[in-house]
Amino acid sequence: MKLSSVFLLVACPLVAGIECPLDVSDSIKATLDNGKIFETCTSTTQIHSLFDVLKLSQREFLHFCRSSECIKPVETLRQNIPTNCLITYHGSPRNISAEVSTLYNECAKVVGAADKTDEDYVYRYFLD
Numbered sequence: 001m002k003l004s005s006v007f008l009l010v011a012c013p014l015v016a017g018i019e020c021p022l023d024v025s026d027s028i029k030a031t032l033d034n035g036k037i038f039e040t041c042t043s044t045t046q047i048h049s050l051f052d053v054l055k056l057s058q059r060e061f062l063h064f065c066r067s068s069e070c071i072k073p074v075e076t077l078r079q080n081i082p083t084n085c086l087i088t089y090h091g092s093p094r095n096i097s098a099e100v101s102t103l104y105n106e107c108a109k110v111v112g113a114a115d116k117t118d119e120d121y122v123y124r125y126f127l128d
Contacts, residue, residue: 019093020085028081028096029089031073041070050074053103062114065107078104 019025031037035048041064042056050073053064064070078100086093 017093018085020082020087024082024085025087028077028087031077032089032096037073038064038070041067050077050100050103058110061107062110065111066114071104071107074100074104074107 020028032050033048035046035052038047038050038053041047041053042060044057044060047053053061056064078097081087081097081100083097087096088094089096
C-alpha cells in the first residue's frame with residue numbers, strides 16, 4: 001500500500017466540526033506551506049508543503065524521516081496543533097492534527113523498519 005493511501009485513510013475522520021480560531025489556523029498553515037523549512041530534505045523533489053512529502057520515493061521518504069532538520073518541524077507541529085478543532089486547508093476543513101500525527105507515525109515506522117534491516121545486516125555479515 002502506498003504511503004499516500006495509508007495517509008488518506010487515517011486523515012478522513014473529522015473532529016466534531018468545530019473550526020480552529022483563525023490566528024491558530026493561519027500560523028499552522030504558514031508552517032505547513034513553508035517550503036524553506038523542508039527544502040534541504042530531498043535532492044530530487046521540491047517540497048513546497050509538508051504534505052508534498054507524500055510524493056517522495058520510499059528512499060527519499062526514509063531520508064526525510066531520518067533527518068533531524070526535516071522531522072523536528074513535523075514533531076513540533078504534531079505537539080502544537082490543537083486536536084479539538086478543524087483547520088480549513090486547501091478549501092476544506094481538515095483534521096490537520098491527525099494528518100500530521102499520521103505522517104509522523106509513518107516516519108517512525110519506516111525508520112524503525114530500516115534500522116531493524118540495518119541491524120540484521122550487520123549481525124548477518126559482520127558478526128558471524
